[in-house]
Amino acid sequence: MSVARVYRILCIEDEPDLRRDMVDELREHGFLVDDACNGEDALATFLERRPDLILCDIQMPLMSGTEFRARLLDVEPGASRIPFIFTTAFGQPFRNAAENEVGDAGFMTKPIDYDELISLVRAKLGLTG
Amino acid sequence: MAIKSESGTVAIATWLWKSYLKTSLIPLLFIELIFILIYWVSTTISHDRNVGKVEEVSGYYFLDLATREAAVISSLLTGVEKATRVYAAQTQRALKQPDILLAAELARLERSPGGALYSHHDNGMAASHYSARPHFGREELAKVSKLAQVDLLMKDIKNSDPIISQIYFNSHDSYNRIYPYFDAHEQYAENMDVTKFNFYYEADARHNPERKAVWTSAYLDPAGKGWLVSSIAPVWNGDRLEGVVGIDITLDSIIKEVLNLNLPWDGYGMLVDRDGRIIALPPTGEANLGLQRLKGHRDARTGNEDIFKPDRFNIARRTDTRPLYRAIQQSSSGLIQLDLNGKHLVAFANIPGPNWRLIVVVPRDAIHAEANALQRQLAAVGYGMIIVLVLFYAAFFVFLFWRARRVSRAVATPVEELRSLMERIGAGQYEQTAPHSAVMELDSLGRDLTDMGHKLGAAHRAAKEQERTVANALTRERKAAEAQLRFLQVMSHEFRTPLAIIDSCAQTLDRRAHSVEPEEIETRAQRLRRAVQRLNDVLNKFSALLLINDYEARPRRTKPIAIEPVISGVIAQMTARYPSHVVTADVATDLKVVGETEALAGIVSALLDNAFRYSPPEAPIDVSAVSTGDTVLLRIANTAPDLKRYELGEMTEPFFRGSNAVTTPGSGIGLYLARTFVEKLGGRLEIDVDGEGRFVASVYFAPDHPEEAEDT
Numbered sequence: 001m002s003v004a005r006v007y008r009i010l011c012i013e014d015e016p017d018l019r020r021d022m023v024d025e026l027r028e029h030g031f032l033v034d035d036a037c038n039g040e041d042a043l044a045t046f047l048e049r050r051p052d053l054i055l056c057d058i059q060m061p062l063m064s065g066t067e068f069r070a071r072l073l074d075v076e077p078g079a080s081r082i083p084f085i086f087t088t089a090f091g092q093p094f095r096n097a098a099e100n101e102v103g104d105a106g107f108m109t110k111p112i113d114y115d116e117l118i119s120l121v122r123a124k125l126g127l128t129g
Numbered sequence: 130m131a132i133k134s135e136s137g138t139v140a141i142a143t144w145l146w147k148s149y150l151k152t153s154l155i156p157l158l159f160i161e162l163i164f165i166l167i168y169w170v171s172t173t174i175s176h177d178r179n180v181g182k183v184e185e186v187s188g189y190y191f192l193d194l195a196t197r198e199a200a201v202i203s204s205l206l207t208g209v210e211k212a213t214r215v216y217a218a219q220t221q222r223a224l225k226q227p228d229i230l231l232a233a234e235l236a237r238l239e240r241s242p243g244g245a246l247y248s249h250h251d252n253g254m255a256a257s258h259y260s261a262r263p264h265f266g267r268e269e270l271a272k273v274s275k276l277a278q279v280d281l282l283m284k285d286i287k288n289s290d291p292i293i294s295q296i297y298f299n300s301h302d303s304y305n306r307i308y309p310y311f312d313a314h315e316q317y318a319e320n321m322d323v324t325k326f327n328f329y330y331e332a333d334a335r336h337n338p339e340r341k342a343v344w345t346s347a348y349l350d351p352a353g354k355g356w357l358v359s360s361i362a363p364v365w366n367g368d369r370l371e372g373v374v375g376i377d378i379t380l381d382s383i384i385k386e387v388l389n390l391n392l393p394w395d396g397y398g399m400l401v402d403r404d405g406r407i408i409a410l411p412p413t414g415e416a417n418l419g420l421q422r423l424k425g426h427r428d429a430r431t432g433n434e435d436i437f438k439p440d441r442f443n444i445a446r447r448t449d450t451r452p453l454y455r456a457i458q459q460s461s462s463g464l465i466q467l468d469l470n471g472k473h474l475v476a477f478a479n480i481p482g483p484n485w486r487l488i489v490v491v492p493r494d495a496i497h498a499e500a501n502a503l504q505r506q507l508a509a510v511g512y513g514m515i516i517v518l519v520l521f522y523a524a525f526f527v528f529l530f531w532r533a534r535r536v537s538r539a540v541a542t543p544v545e546e547l548r549s550l551m552e553r554i555g556a557g558q559y560e561q562t563a564p565h566s567a568v569m570e571l572d573s574l575g576r577d578l579t580d581m582g583h584k585l586g587a588a589h590r591a592a593k594e595q596e597r598t599v600a601n602a603l604t605r606e607r608k609a610a611e612a613q614l615r616f617l618q619v620m621s622h623e624f625r626t627p628l629a630i631i632d633s634c635a636q637t638l639d640r641r642a643h644s645v646e647p648e649e650i651e652t653r654a655q656r657l658r659r660a661v662q663r664l665n666d667v668l669n670k671f672s673a674l675l676l677i678n679d680y681e682a683r684p685r686r687t688k689p690i691a692i693e694p695v696i697s698g699v700i701a702q703m704t705a706r707y708p709s710h711v712v713t714a715d716v717a718t719d720l721k722v723v724g725e726t727e728a729l730a731g732i733v734s735a736l737l738d739n740a741f742r743y744s745p746p747e748a749p750i751d752v753s754a755v756s757t758g759d760t761v762l763l764r765i766a767n768t769a770p771d772l773k774r775y776e777l778g779e780m781t782e783p784f785f786r787g788s789n790a791v792t793t794p795g796s797g798i799g800l801y802l803a804r805t806f807v808e809k810l811g812g813r814l815e816i817d818v819d820g821e822g823r824f825v826a827s828v829y830f831a832p833d834h835p836e837e838a839e840d841t
Binding site: 015017018021022024027059061062087090093109110111112113114 | 633656
């Protein structure tokens with residue numbers, strides 16, 4: 001499968017095994033993927049290579065996923081136009097709380113079905129077909 | 130003293146004061162005023178009655194006195210009047226004798242240069258004086274001789290009564306024969322016409338048709354004997370008035386009689402003649418009437434007119450005494466009131482003969498003096514009563530005012546204390562002491578209020594206790610809910626994360642089944658095993674958590690347990706799982722703690738698992754166990770990056786995970802399990818951060834008293 005334009009995705013996940021699988025899966029679908037194990041690394045990566053979409057775990061060391069987003073908007077207000085997809089191992093009630101906090105983001109609960117992930121990523125990027 | 134407030138309330142002192150005024154003072158004062166009024170009215174009536182009675186009695190008394198005194202004077206005058214009549218009869222008899230000429234008598238006569246014939250020396254008989262005429266014939270000389278025969282009678286009459294001044298005969302042709310002897314030529318005018326004098330004409334036919342003895346008005350004696358009054362009687366020879374005999378009496382004795390009247394109440398006597406002329410008047414009366422005593426006299430015989438007192442000495446001519454004169458004219462005796470420089474009571478009585486009036490004048494004020502004095506004394510007593518009453522009531526008012534203030538204080542002070550007491554109780558200070566009050570009701574109220582305060586306090590404490598219980602229950606419920614929430618989070622995270630890894634491996638293997646290399650299969654198999662191990666660890670923790678409830682339910686089987694083998698075994702397990710961690714252990718082999726092996730293993734395992742799990746690789750983990758007197762202290766210290774000191778208090782709560790631990794797989798129940806087991810064994814767990822920032826867990830095991838531990 002090929003895309004007309006190559007989109008860059010920043011994948012932030014503190015579980016290395018899971019992060020690695022997610023990066024591999026996204027790359028297999030033709031995305032350029034940068035990865036980070038926590039919010040600090042992610043900010044540095046973002047400033048180095050601005051992504052088109054950010055895939056971010058909520059429960060992370062140093063700062064949570066929602067805290068990272070708030071920091072990012074402080075540093076780069078224009079990042080509000082970048083779509084966010086949050087992943088979480090918490091159950092639905094805790095996901096609802098995060099959705100209330102960041103209402104325009106996409107959410108996925110672990111374990112992640114990669115087909116659903118790719119579909120959501122494409123949808124957020126406005127890709128069809 | 131308060132005063133009615135805007136709200137219509139009034140202070141106790143003011144209320145008491147008004148109450149005193151209304152209920153006692155005003156009625157008492159009213160009654161006292163009534164008594165004083167009655168006293169004044171009764172004393173006034175008594176005074177008026179006394180005055181009236183005294184005036185009535187004194188009136189009778191003075192009238193009687195005047196009557197009696199008039200009778201005394203009348204008796205004096207009556208004798209003179211009788212003597213006058215005897216003398217007149219003897220004179221008439223002498224004149225009717227045939228003419229004689231007494232040589233001895235005639236030898237005493239001498240003719241004056243003016244033509245008067247007079248006796249020139251005293252032979253112990255009467256003096257003789259014939260007014261001047263051209264010739265004295267036989268008839269005149271015979272008259273002298275015949276009248277000389279009466280001289281002895283004249284002498285006897287004169288000597289019979291000391292008030293008789295002189296006795297005389299005056300003929301119609303101005304012959305005067307008078308005893309005692311005096312130098313008539315020296316005294317009389319040579320051509321004196323005796324018929325012009327009152328002591329002659331008042332006895333003539335015109336003035337005395339009844340030819341009786343009459344009294345003249347008082348007059349100043351021409352011969353210088355002072356004020357006289359004469360009893361005169363005509364001497365008739367048929368129808369011819371030969372002359373008039375007279376006996377002069379000096380008024381001094383009568384006046385003295387009047388003046389010496391001893392009258393009470395500053396009264397004085399007064400004698401007036403029938404024409405109202407004042408004959409006798411004491412100095413008191415003179416002062417009363419504004420008169421000055423007439424003194425001295427002049428020789429009336431040198432003139433032809435009588436000398437009488439001036440009009441101001443006549444009560445008929447004076448305005449102030451005219452009512453008295455009218456009363457005298459209307460009645461021979463009586464009693465009137467007269468204003469003579471003040472009210473006077475005047476009694477008068479007639480003196481027959483000269484028809485004089487003896488008048489007794491007494492000032493009414495003097496009569497009333499005693500009554501007035503008594504009234505003044507009673508008035509003084511009345512004023513004294515009023516003053517005493519005023520002073521008494523003033524003092525009584527002051528006393529009642531002071532009493533009202535004191536009573537009000539006695540009531541207001543405990544009331545204020547009660548109010549303050551209620552305020553304190555209302556403010557939550559329920560345990561109060563009842564203020565003592567002398568007022569039984571207030572004292573009882575104070576005790577009731579303090580009892581109420583005790584009950585309120587007890588109720589408040591019970592409510593507070595209940596509130597605390599509810600709050601504790603709510604806190605426990607909230608913590609339980611939070612723990613449950615954390616449990617769910619932990620459960621979700623700790624299960625979903627390894628499941629996500631497992632699922633990811635499964636999806637990858639599924640998608641790449643045809644192209645997966647053996648190395649990748651091996652790698653993913655290891656991932657799958659780690660994930661499964663995490664799941665197993667989580668389940669073990671939850672099993673341990675459940676073990677606590679079981680531990681609560683079953684009987685204790687505590688015993689001294691050597692701690693070193695337990696610690697060594699756990700360290701061996703942990704180092705196998707975390708081979709990169711460095712552990713230093715300093716545990717005495719003979720240390721024992723009282724407890725159960727499972728619980729002790731659970732404590733050491735939970736604490737070392739926590740240390741290995743959150744300590745970075747290569748960072749040392751220090752384990753030590755020492756004896757501290759009768760207890761054993763197990764201390765485990767490890768490096769803990771980003772440890773938040775403020776989270777220490779919650780770290781032993783179930784399912785709590787520190788913010789620095791969220792990336793590390795864990796259930797959040799390890800420290801909770803350790804604390805719970807330690808407490809079950811009677812010890813305590815303390816967690817802290819040491820000076821190097823390392824996490825330190827300290828377990829103080831219970832003292833080594835197995836028999837006691839068995840009981841717990």
